[in-house]
Amino acid sequence: MTASGTPEETGPLLRVSSVTRYYGPIVGCRDVSFDIWPGEVIGIVGESGSGKTTLLSCISARLEPTMGTVEFRSRAGKMTDVYRMSEAERRFLMRTEWGFVHQHPRDGLRMGVSAGGNIGERLMAVGDRNYGAIREAAGDWLHRVEFDVGRIDDMPTTFSGGMQQRLQIARNLVNGPRLVFMDEPTGGLDVSVQARLLDLLRVLVAELRLSVILVTHDLAVARLLADRLMVMRRGEVVEAGLTDQVLDDPQHPYSQLLVSSVLQP
Amino acid sequence: MTQALQVRNLAKTFVLHTQNGVHLPVLDGVDLDVRAGECVVLNGPSGAGKSTLLRCIYGNYRADSGEILIRDGDEIVDVASAEPRRIIALRRATVGYVSQFLRVVPRVTTIDVVSEPLRMTGVGRAEATERAADLLTRLRIPERLWNVPPATFSGGEQQRVNVARGLIVPMPLLLLDEPTASLDAENRKTVVEIIRSTVAAGTAVVGIFHDAEVRDAVATRLVDLQPVAKAAA
Numbered sequence: 001m002t003a004s005g006t007p008e009e010t011g012p013l014l015r016v017s018s019v020t021r022y023y024g025p026i027v028g029c030r031d032v033s034f035d036i037w038p039g040e041v042i043g044i045v046g047e048s049g050s051g052k053t054t055l056l057s058c059i060s061a062r063l064e065p066t067m068g069t070v071e072f073r074s075r076a077g078k079m080t081d082v083y084r085m086s087e088a089e090r091r092f093l094m095r096t097e098w099g100f101v102h103q104h105p106r107d108g109l110r111m112g113v114s115a116g117g118n119i120g121e122r123l124m125a126v127g128d129r130n131y132g133a134i135r136e137a138a139g140d141w142l143h144r145v146e147f148d149v150g151r152i153d154d155m156p157t158t159f160s161g162g163m164q165q166r167l168q169i170a171r172n173l174v175n176g177p178r179l180v181f182m183d184e185p186t187g188g189l190d191v192s193v194q195a196r197l198l199d200l201l202r203v204l205v206a207e208l209r210l211s212v213i214l215v216t217h218d219l220a221v222a223r224l225l226a227d228r229l230m231v232m233r234r235g236e237v238v239e240a241g242l243t244d245q246v247l248d249d250p251q252h253p254y255s256q257l258l259v260s261s262v263l264q265p
Numbered sequence: 266m267t268q269a270l271q272v273r274n275l276a277k278t279f280v281l282h283t284q285n286g287v288h289l290p291v292l293d294g295v296d297l298d299v300r301a302g303e304c305v306v307l308n309g310p311s312g313a314g315k316s317t318l319l320r321c322i323y324g325n326y327r328a329d330s331g332e333i334l335i336r337d338g339d340e341i342v343d344v345a346s347a348e349p350r351r352i353i354a355l356r357r358a359t360v361g362y363v364s365q366f367l368r369v370v371p372r373v374t375t376i377d378v379v380s381e382p383l384r385m386t387g388v389g390r391a392e393a394t395e396r397a398a399d400l401l402t403r404l405r406i407p408e409r410l411w412n413v414p415p416a417t418f419s420g421g422e423q424q425r426v427n428v429a430r431g432l433i434v435p436m437p438l439l440l441l442d443e444p445t446a447s448l449d450a451e452n453r454k455t456v457v458e459i460i461r462s463t464v465a466a467g468t469a470v471v472g473i474f475h476d477a478e479v480r481d482a483v484a485t486r487l488v489d490l491q492p493v494a495k496a497a498a
Contacts, residue, residue, distance in 0.1 A: 037350060040350060195371035195372060196371075196372060198371065199370065199371055199372045199373065202370070206385075224370065227349065227350070227353055228349045228350075241327070241349055242324060242325075242349040242352055242353070244325050245324060245325055245326065245327055245349075248320070248325055248326065249279075249320075249325065249326040249327050251280075251327065252282075253282035253283070256281070256282045256283050257282070257283055260283050
């Protein structure tokens with residue numbers, strides 16, 4: 001729920017119903033259902049192999065579930081099954097309304113294109129053609145993710161991991177998406193770089209009133225960013241609720257184990 | 266006077282699955298009524314469940330059974346059964362909670378830590394910063410520290426920053442868990458004054474204060490809480 005109650009506050013933005021994905025006989029994720037509302041941040045936590053990434057792929061229209069549906073609310077207010085739209089419609093949705101921040105910036109950036117180009121490309125993909133305006137927007141976004149704007153023409157290969165990750169975030173947010181998927185966004189970074197990125201994400205998510213579905217195995221990251229948590233184990237959600245409730249008063253044996261296994265989440 | 270909080274037959278048992286499933290009953294059949302403009306201080310020995318009760322009211326701990334009814338404008342919300350997003354909305358402008366410890370966010374300056382809850386209610390940055398500066402001044406946090414993250418502050422300083430953050434938004438219901446625990450006499454007095462004026466302005470307060478002097482200075486009523494009789498497990 002957003003602070004001032006936006007006009008979009010009329011229903012969930014995304015509705016996931018009984019999503020199940022098998023890899024042959026192996027369960028990737030099973031019977032997952034939840035809603036995400038405008039401005040909400042949901043964290044999906046669990047250890048490696050618990051099905052977090054499979055679930056994220058299913059709900060972000062990257063991997064068709066074996067069973068179940070994923071519906072997204074269009075700006076006109078209609079819930080549409082993302083796997084029932086045409087490929088063109090789905091691609092357009094993914095470019096305009098959604099963002100996807102990968103753990104490895106190389107998976108989300110075009111490494112052979114300059115920093116400004118990486119951001120501007122997104123605007124051109126939705127029809128912007130004014131070079132001056134695109135360059136200005138790219139500069140503005142570089143500034144927002146704490147880049148020296150003088151690096152606008154530099155290649156991502158010349159950036160550190162933390163800078164590449166911030167560039168990937170800018171590339172994903174420049175179009176003003178309503179829903180952003182994040183897969184371990186602070187995963188491979190040094191602790192000090194992580195803190196900076198986390199704070200940046202926290203501020204951007206609040207300012208832009210983004211809805212975010214965040215996969216992480218780091219409970220401290222989840223506490224800082226997520227309103228709600230889902231704890232996954234062996235492909236199933238074993239516990240879900242308010243973030244601080246799940247972390248401070250976990251109910252399921254597995255959540256208790258997960259929380260008690262780390263230092264001060 | 267308006268009923269701000271009604272707790273009905275609240276029960277809470279911790280089940281520690283990592284400790285062979287041991288059951289620790291903490292609250293059983295707890296009732297509590299708090300009206301606007303009251304400061305109810307929970308009284309009872311260590312282990313009576315005072316902090317657990319506050320955390321249940323805030324939605325931080327999950328109630329096993331019973332009701333926790335909080336007035337939110339014209340609506341009554343049962344925290345024991347409400348959706349997470351309803352509880353988050355409740356925390357934004359209706360229920361405040363101040364614990365003994367500040368949870369610091371990397372890189373965020375003290376002034377922003379304090380003003381953030383007010384900004385989240387839609388108040389502009391300039392006004393929120395001004396209110397934060399007022400509170401920090403009253404709580405004797407020197408101005409040179411305002412633009413530094415509080416991570417390196419002393420325990421007493423962090424606690425005062427936490428009090429400022431917890432009190433910046435005028436909430437109809439305020440939960441205080443030992444907000445004066447590590448403060449010196451002068452700062453304790455300031456916090457007592459702030460709590461008293463908050464109560465006088467109509468806020469309902471439920472608090473835990475071990476210091477008898479502070480308790481006597483703020484309480485309009487004491488409520489006893491006793492440890493749950495050992496269940497035959």
